[in-house]
Amino acid sequence: MDVQRITVLGAGSWGTAFAKVLADAGRDVTMWARREEVAARIRDEHANPGYLPDIRLPANLTATADAAEALNGAEAVVLAVPSQSLRANLTGWRELLPPDAILVSLAKGVELGTRKRMSEVIAEISGRAEHEIVVVSGPNLAREIAQEQPAAAVLACSDHERAVAIQHACATAYFRPYTNTDVVGCELGGACKNVIALSCGMATGMGYGANTTATLITRGLAEMARLGAKLGADPLTFAGLAGVGDLVATCSSPLSRNRTFGERLGRGETVEQAQRATGGQVAEGVMSCSSIRELAQTNGVDMPLTDAMHRVCHEGLDPREAGAELLGRQKKHEWS
Template identity: 85%
Template structure:
């Protein structure tokens, strides 16, 4: 199974960085950009300065604002739009998707309302079978990857052959992809870590240090693993790149949008103020905390940090009060 021509639908930070990974692995890449000026800059000036300043894009990467043109003849289609807008965007694109193309999901989240994982949304809208969908997860801060700093990722698909096809298409000197068949675990880990990163940012904004961060990361990991176990994920996934790896990177780096958004909330800003400071963008965890909380409630899984983040972001709970509540919970055995 050979993947040579790849289309990336979306031109944000991670979509652009992943397109560069593919191009640097020798693939012919076409990006679709919603705004004509971004497509022109990528195509003509070899850059996307609004998202990845200072990064030069390869010559075998081009861009267009025409989705039909971008998708024509693609062996694989990378969906690089935010999780809560995936359904709307894919509905517009589904008639243009090449038959049999591998669909690759970069989005990390659980859809509000339906509580579906991104691969489930893709399968529903596109009509593609689950074995045709590959999920990308792991510690992938876009700016670091785009600057060719060494990194790794997990490519999860129920069809190992398709996962290996994307593995070959993305392997290069600085990016090492691994395969996995646990789609459920990789997607849940990728969605949940954004919520835990919000809590770590809030703690940093309140002036707390490494002990607090380590506590939130490890107890956040326990929440993720409990939800994963309930929904049939492999426990090993949460100890790997999609779990611990992505959690550590997202919770600790100033390049993480979720962490920096949470830090502003911890300093006393409202969600609206933090959004304005982020150029109008809302971190994925702000939305996902609500859908993941609801998913946990419907499955009977205890996720206290996720619940606290929902109430801070959507019910005006003060971050310090949230911290006091978490510390004041009933004592228990670590693994109960």
């Protein structure tokens, strides 16, 4: 498979950064933006300052606010919208999708209500088989990638040839993609790390240091690995880019929306105050903590950090009380 014409549906930070990667890899890329003024800036000025200020976009990257125009002739379609709005958006685009195009998911989350991973939502709405969908995960902070800082990602698909096709389409001197056939593990890692990043941000907001952050990262990793094992993921996936890699980047960097959102909560702000301070944007982990918690409960998996984040974000639990509860849990063996 040789993928040359690619459409990116969504013009936020990560969608724009990934579109730049594809264009830098020599592909002809068209972005769809919800607002015409955003599309015009990308198309005419090669910039998207609302999301990636001071980043120059390649000349072979264009944009439109017309989804039909954007999707015409696409050989791959990258879905770059938030996880909780993916279903509604894809329902509107379904009839416009080219029948043979590879579908690529950038969204990291578990859908509220259905508890479905993003590739499952895409398969349901598009009518495509899951082996036709490629999932992108890994330590992918959009601004650093747009600045062409060295980074890697993992492309997961049960059809290895499709993963390789997207791998070739996005390989650049600064962006190194690997392939993986463990879609379940890669998607769970990408979703769960947002929740753990909230907890790390809260700890920072409360004035705690590196020991606390390291503890939360490693215990969070144990949680996601337990859930992954129950759902059939390969344990090695959580030691890779979609597990430890994404977890460390998202939990440690001030560029992480989830970490910075959690930091505001740790300083005593409410979810509503933190949302207003971030321009009305809610971090993915705020919603995913509830759906992942439901998924864990349904499958009998203990995820105390995820449960605590749900209670802080949606039941008014004070972050300091959550920390005290976690430290006061029954003592046990590390791997039990």
